[in-house]
Amino acid sequence: MKALVAAATMMLAAPAMAAEKPACDRSCLEGFMTAYLGAIVAHDPARIHAVPNVKYTENQALVPIGEGLWKSLRAIGTYRILASDIRNQQIAFMGNAQIASGWTMLTVRLRIQDGRISEIEAIAPGAAASAGTFDLSSGAGKLTLARPAFATALRPEERRDRSQIIQAADLHYVGIERGNGDIVPFDNDCIKVENGIQLIRNPAFPSPGVSPSGKPVPNFTAMSCRDQFNTHIWDTDTITDRRYPVVDEERGIVVAFAMYNQYVKGPCANVVDYGTICPKQTTKPYSLAMAEAFKVRGGFIEEVESIFTVLPVLMERGVW
Numbered sequence: 446m447k448a449l450v451a452a453a454t455m456m457l458a459a460p461a462m463a464a465e466k467p468a469c470d471r472s473c474l475e476g477f478m479t480a481y482l483g484a485i486v487a488h489d490p491a492r493i494h495a496v497p498n499v500k501y502t503e504n505q506a507l508v509p510i511g512e513g514l515w516k517s518l519r520a521i522g523t524y525r526i527l528a529s530d531i532r533n534q535q536i537a538f539m540g541n542a543q544i545a546s547g548w549t550m551l552t553v554r555l556r557i558q559d560g561r562i563s564e565i566e567a568i569a570p571g572a573a574a575s576a577g578t579f580d581l582s583s584g585a586g587k588l589t590l591a592r593p594a595f596a597t598a599l600r601p602e603e604r605r606d607r608s609q610i611i612q613a614a615d616l617h618y619v620g621i622e623r624g625n626g627d628i629v630p631f632d633n634d635c636i637k638v639e640n641g642i643q644l645i646r647n648p649a650f651p652s653p654g655v656s657p658s659g660k661p662v663p664n665f666t667a668m669s670c671r672d673q674f675n676t677h678i679w680d681t682d683t684i685t686d687r688r689y690p691v692v693d694e695e696r697g698i699v700v701a702f703a704m705y706n707q708y709v710k711g712p713c714a715n716v717v718d719y720g721t722i723c724p725k726q727t728t729k730p731y732s733l734a735m736a737e738a739f740k741v742r743g744g745f746i747e748e749v750e751s752i753f754t755v756l757p758v759l760m761e762r763g764v765w
Contacts, residue, residue, distance in 0.1 A: 468531060468534060469531070469534055469557050469560075470531060471529045471531060471695075473557075474529040474530075474531070474534075474535075474536040474555075474557065475527060475529060475536065477494075477536065477555055477557055477562065478527065478536050478538050478553070478555060480492065480493065480494075481493055481553065481555060481562065481565075482521050482538065482553070485514060485515055485518050486518055486519065486520060486521060488515055488516060488518075490510045490511045490515060493510075493562060494560065494561050494562060495510070495561055495562040495563070495565075496558070496561050496562070496563045499562055499563060499564070499565060500563070500564050500565065501565040501566075501567075502565070502566050502567065502763075502764055502765070503567045503568075503569065504567070504568055504569065504734045504754045504756070505704075505734045505756065505760065505763040505764055505765075506764070507764060510565075513567075514544070514551075514567060514569060517544040517545045517546075518542060518543075518544055518551075519542075519543045519544060519545065520542065520543040521540065521541075521542050521543075521551075522540055522541035522542055522543065522548070522585075522588065523541075523588075523589055523590060524540045524541040524585075524588035524589060524590060524591050524641075525538065525539075525540040525591055526538070526539040526540060526591045526595045526596075526698075526738055526750055527595075527596075528595075528691050528692075528693040528696065528698040528699075528700050528738060529691075529693050530690070530691045530692050530693060532607075532692075532694075533556075533690065533691065533692065534556060534557045534558065535554060535555065535556045535557070535564075535690055535691045536554070536555050536557075536691065537552065537553070537554045537555075537691040537700040537736070537738070538551070538552065538553045538554075539551070539552050539591075539700075539736065539738055539750055539752055540588075540591070541585040541586070541588045541641065542569070542585075544569070544571070546571065547586065548585040548586035549569055549570055549571055549585050550569065550570055550584075550585050550640050550641050550752045551567065551568070551569045551752070552566075552567065552568040552569070552736040552752045553565070553566070553567050554566040554567075554690065554691060554700070554702070554736075556690075566702070566765065568702075568734055568735070568736045568752055568753065568754055569752075569754065570640055570752070570753065570754040570755070571754065584640055584641025584642040585640070585641040587641075588641050591750075592636070592748055594740050594742075594747060594748050595696070595698065595738065595740055595748060595750070596696070597696065598695050598696055599695065599696060599697045599742060602743075603697065603742050603743045604694060604695075604697060605697070605741060605743075605744050606694070607692045607694060609741075609744060610692055610694070610697060610698075610699045610739075610741045611689045611692065611699055613629075613630050613699075613739065613741045613744060613745070613746055614689060614699045614701050614737070614739040614741070614746070615687065615689075615701075616628060616629045616630060617629050617739065617746060617749070618684040618687060618701075618703065620674045621674065621679045621682065621684060622679075622682070622683055622684060624674065624675065624676070624677035624678075624679065624680050624717075625674060625675065626670065626671035626672065626673065626674030626675045627671065627675065629670070629671065629674065629746065630741075630744055630745045630746055631669075631670045631671045631745065631746050632742070632745040632746060632747035633669070634747065635669065635670035635671070635745075635746055635747055635748070635749070636670075636747070636748055636749070637670060637748075637749040637751065638749070638750050638751065639751040639752075639753070640751070640752060640753065643666075644666045645666065645668070645669065645670050645673065646667065646668070646669060647666050647667065648664055648666070648667035650666045651664065651666070652664050652665040652666050653724070653725065654678075654714075654722045654723060654724060654725070655722070655723060655724075655725050656719075656720065656721065656722055656723075657713075657721055657723060658720065658721075662722060663676070663716070663719060665678055670746070670749075675717065676716050676717050676719075677714060677715060677716055677717050678714050678716055678722065679714070680710065680711075680714045680715065681707065681708045681709070681710050681711050681712070681713065681714050682705065682706060682707050682708070682709065682710065683705075683706045683709050683710065683761075684703050684704070684705050684706070685703065685704045685706060685761040685762065686702075686703055686704040686761065686762045686763050686765075687701060687702075687703045688701065688702045688703070688765060689701050690702065696740075697740055697741045697742055698738055698739065698740055698741070699738070699739050699741065700736060700737070700738045700739075701736070701737045701738075701739065702735065702736050702763070702765070703735050703737070704732050704733070704734065704735070704760060704761050704762065704763055705732065705733040705735045705753065706730060706731075706732045706733075706759060706761055707728075707730060707731055707732070707733065708724070708728055708729070708730045708731070709730045709759065709761075712724070712727070712728065729759075730759045731755060731756060731757070731758060731759055732755075732756045732758070732759050732760045732761060733753040733754065733755055733756065734753060734754050734756055734760075734763065735751060735752070735753035736751070736752050736753070737749055737750065737751045737752075738750040
């Protein structure tokens, strides 16, 4: 009788034990991303291990697997940032890529469940310049290697828990909307790169915008992260639909997704100690579908990598 009870217990326990799969570690998550990028370059959806109803979006639009980038992507460049969230079983890639029309930037987020991809989210601006942006051929096509900080593990004393890393990134958005860089935990040497071009501490890149009075516009891209925010140059904008699905605690990276809405609060900004600055031409409000990786060391933001695309209309919420 005892033997029969024991056998029955084992039979009942077996399905539960079989259903439990070990979590994907960093190497496993990176393997999924490598395989996915290889499959999309090969234009072969059959090569990915995905659930039948996998959700796939490009630039906040639902796209069938096999369409969109699956047809246009030709190569992945050497500029690569990876953030692996072992606890949340997600991984994000940010880097440069070649499509049919030229070089562009690319963000891909994958979610892994039971050994298969259940979510795919991509943001790719495209190679051509569009309203409010700049020619990506001047940035993406020339990138070689990402800054080393993104691939470097933090020392134990430099690490913070998930909530603190996310809070640092969220304060970045609060600081934009409030025109207050002092509330953002910026490292003094913070650098921000947007669509492959450094837009902080880069005096060689001219700031857009004009003054109605015709006087020279300050070079905001030459400023530090904190000082740029404090000018109130972004007072015309809002950031909505903020999400933080990927947190790499070992490396201190959080990858945020958001809708950045330009000129929704007005067509011009009132810059501190300067006056009014407006776009070069009348511009209706519009949104950017944006992904940003924040490197947080010791609680301070030292690197920001931003990839975004301009959407044709104001769209303050995405599909996620």
